[in-house]
Amino acid sequence: MPADDQVPVFTYQTGVVVTPGQDEMLRQYASLFGNVERRLFADMQRGKNAHDLKSEYLARFGITARQYNALRIQLQGKIQSVRELLPLQIEDLKTKIKKAKKTIAKIAKKLRGTNTLHQKRRRLARLEHRLKQLEQDRKQGRIRICFGSKKLFRAQFYPEANGFKSHAAWKAAFTEARSNQFFVLGSKDETAGCQGCVALCEENGSYSLRVRLPHTATEKYVVVSGIRFAYGQEEFEEALACGRALSYRFLRDAEGWRVFVAMEASPKKRITDRRLGAIGIDINPDQLVLAEVDRFGNFKGGEHLACVTYGKSKAQAKAVIGAVVKLVIAEALRLSKPIILERLEFSKKKAALEGEGRRRARMLSSFAYHGIIQHLKAAAFRAGVQIIEVNPAYTSTIGAVNYAAQLGISVHQGAAIAIARRGLGLSERPAKRVVQLPTREVDHGTFQLPERNRGKHAWSFWAKVARSDSSGASSAGSVASSKNGKHACVFVWPDPVRHLNRAWCDPSTRIVSRAVRTRPCHKMPWVEERCRRRHRRI
Numbered sequence: 001m002p003a004d005d006q007v008p009v010f011t012y013q014t015g016v017v018v019t020p021g022q023d024e025m026l027r028q029y030a031s032l033f034g035n036v037e038r039r040l041f042a043d044m045q046r047g048k049n050a051h052d053l054k055s056e057y058l059a060r061f062g063i064t065a066r067q068y069n070a071l072r073i074q075l076q077g078k079i080q081s082v083r084e085l086l087p088l089q090i091e092d093l094k095t096k097i098k099k100a101k102k103t104i105a106k107i108a109k110k111l112r113g114t115n116t117l118h119q120k121r122r123r124l125a126r127l128e129h130r131l132k133q134l135e136q137d138r139k140q141g142r143i144r145i146c147f148g149s150k151k152l153f154r155a156q157f158y159p160e161a162n163g164f165k166s167h168a169a170w171k172a173a174f175t176e177a178r179s180n181q182f183f184v185l186g187s188k189d190e191t192a193g194c195q196g197c198v199a200l201c202e203e204n205g206s207y208s209l210r211v212r213l214p215h216t217a218t219e220k221y222v223v224v225s226g227i228r229f230a231y232g233q234e235e236f237e238e239a240l241a242c243g244r245a246l247s248y249r250f251l252r253d254a255e256g257w258r259v260f261v262a263m264e265a266s267p268k269k270r271i272t273d274r275r276l277g278a279i280g281i282d283i284n285p286d287q288l289v290l291a292e293v294d295r296f297g298n299f300k301g302g303e304h305l306a307c308v309t310y311g312k313s314k315a316q317a318k319a320v321i322g323a324v325v326k327l328v329i330a331e332a333l334r335l336s337k338p339i340i341l342e343r344l345e346f347s348k349k350k351a352a353l354e355g356e357g358r359r360r361a362r363m364l365s366s367f368a369y370h371g372i373i374q375h376l377k378a379a380a381f382r383a384g385v386q387i388i389e390v391n392p393a394y395t396s397t398i399g400a401v402n403y404a405a406q407l408g409i410s411v412h413q414g415a416a417i418a419i420a421r422r423g424l425g426l427s428e429r430p431a432k433r434v435v436q437l438p439t440r441e442v443d444h445g446t447f448q449l450p451e452r453n454r455g456k457h458a459w460s461f462w463a464k465v466a467r468s469d470s471s472g473a474s475s476a477g478s479v480a481s482s483k484n485g486k487h488a489c490v491f492v493w494p495d496p497v498r499h500l501n502r503a504w505c506d507p508s509t510r511i512v513s514r515a516v517r518t519r520p521c522h523k524m525p526w527v528e529e530r531c532r533r534r535h536r537r538i
Contacts (some may be wrong), residue, residue: 008381011262012232016224018257022499025213025222026250032214033182036061037071038147045143062215066196070185082143086134093131097493144415148178166432184211193239193246194262199227207236209248209259227259239263253329268384272338278388279332280340280420282412283372285310291416292335297426299403302413303331309368319370323373332385339376339385340423342392376474388423394447394463395419398428504527 018026036057044050050072057068104124107117137144143357146153155162156170164170184192193199198210208225239246249260277294291302307324309317332339380387399414407414422428 007264007267008378009262010232010235010265010378011260012229012236013258013260014229015255016229016257016259017226018224022222022224023257025217027179027252028217029211029213030060030182030250031141031179031254032063032216033067033071034147034179036063036068037075038178040071041075041145041147044075044079057388064196064212064214066185066212067214070183070196078145079143084144086138090131090134090138093127093134096133097124097127100127148174152177153238168393181249181251184250185504186245186246188243188245188280190245193244194248197246197248199236199240199246211250224257224259229261232261235263235266236261238266242266242477267383268381270386271384272332272336272386274338274388276335277337278340278420278423279328279335279337279445280418280423281328281376282399282416282419283342283344283369284412287365287412288328288329288372289410289412291413291420292331292333292337292419293420293424295424297417297421297424299407299409299417302409302416303327304410304413307372318371321368321372321375325372325379328376329379329383329385333383338388338423339380340388340420341376341389342395342419343375343389344392390419390422392419394423401430499502 159170184196196212199207207227211222247262251258280291282289288305292300305324395418396415398418400411403413403417404411
């Protein structure tokens with residue numbers, strides 16, 4: 001999604017039915033488009049300017065000026081994407097190499113001479129070779145693009161293992177993948193937003209697309225009828241009526257031809273108001289935790305929404321995320337409150353999975369954080385819900401210390417409260433000197449906090465707290481920090497939620513009513529009494 005001051009672009013798709021003659025004309029168009037794009041890329045890599053090559057390409061390949069502009073813009077977008085990703089890939093490789101070296105050093109002490117150590121060293125050598133190659137590419141300005149995908153290209157070395165009977169079968173599939181689509185660039189100044197693909201309304205309410213073919217084709221146009229979008233039909237018709245630019249992409253896959261249309265979204269009236277409060281969301285690999293606060297930052301209620309993408313296919317994960325996002329947006333519309341999110345970056349965590357446990361590594365690697373964020377922003381824009389992003393620094397620590405045990409809620413929901421309050425610009429000072437914190441490791445302990453220096457920002461205090469216990473409030477510690485003989489103390493108690501009802505923390509079995517889940521701990525005497533009995537037994 002673009003920045004807040006930019007209008008987002010949405011893409012909708014639908015399948016189309018074509019005759020054998022239309023299929024052949026579209027295939028020839030896609031084949032020519034792919035061929036010209038690859039040749040243009042080769043010329044640009046030799047140092048030639050794409051704008052200076054326009055006249056030559058129009059005469060050489062028999063294409064129109066708009067068709068050349070479409071493939072030039074598409075190719076320049078791919079090149080720009082590779083350039084922007086290159087520094088990120090280098091940083092990820094450095095993180096992986098650093099983590100791999102630490103893992104190898106540990107294994108070398110315990111498992112010297114084993115196959116495990118040998119394989120770890122082989123992987124480290126591959127990472128270092130890849131890093132050296134990328135750094136050379138950045139230094140020389142070299143751009144590497146494999147048209148048809150690297151995965152399919154590498155399948156030629158093991159054709160049978162990849163489902164190909166022979167090298168000739170692989171080559172046919174690879175050639176097909178390099179010439180299976182073409183792009184038609186639109187403009188708001190052109191007929192129906194795109195002169196290369198004009199949408200015409202039919203009597204039955206569907207649309208037909210009149211596609212302009214290259215000069216090398218036997219016909220000037222090919223008309224594809226029966227176009228109707230299952231999702232986005234109203235937006236498509238509105239864009240046509242308002243004269244917005246429409247860009248089309250025709251793609252052929254195993255099921256036939258599909259048409260994608262990209263258009264600028266219609267501006268929506270914002271219906272949420274941060275003066276009413278906010279909804280904070282703590283995004284976790286297995287769930288989304290919501291916390292509603294009023295305009296003063298007081299906790300009003302919340303939900304734990306299961307969002308497990310581990311073990312799911314790409315389409316299944318997308319469906320799971322879409323269902324959860326739908327519930328989140330419905331709640332924001334009901335309360336007329338904006339949504340507060342963290343600006344998190346999980347790429348470094350995913351890059352440093354070397355030596356992690358299998359369960360945690362699989363969970364993090366399957367965590368579709370960016371997919372969740374994109375779905376939330378897109379759905380919020382359509383519904384007129386404001387999205388506010390905040391710095392994620394110390395939200396988990398603040399939630400554990402200030403809200404978790406005091407309100408009888410989970411640490412994740414406490415973090416969601418901290419996120420919501422930060423989005424509203426409210427105080428983040430420690431609520432009390434003595435606070436009960438939930439823990440899973442022990443039943444009772446003390447966690448001593450450093451004294452807060454009121455001359456510094458509150459984050460300097462929370463930084464000391466986070467350093468004192470690297471796992472936040474998830475484990476008990478006894479870390480003392482004094483200044484002038486003074487210190488603040490936090491008592492660590494067992495999480496009453498975990499001991500009394502696992503359904504409280506398990507989003508897949510939420511059998512406790514919302515009123516009970518969101519009820520503050522001091523208003524639940526049965527929780528306090530249970531904790532006292534457990535403490536007396538100790």
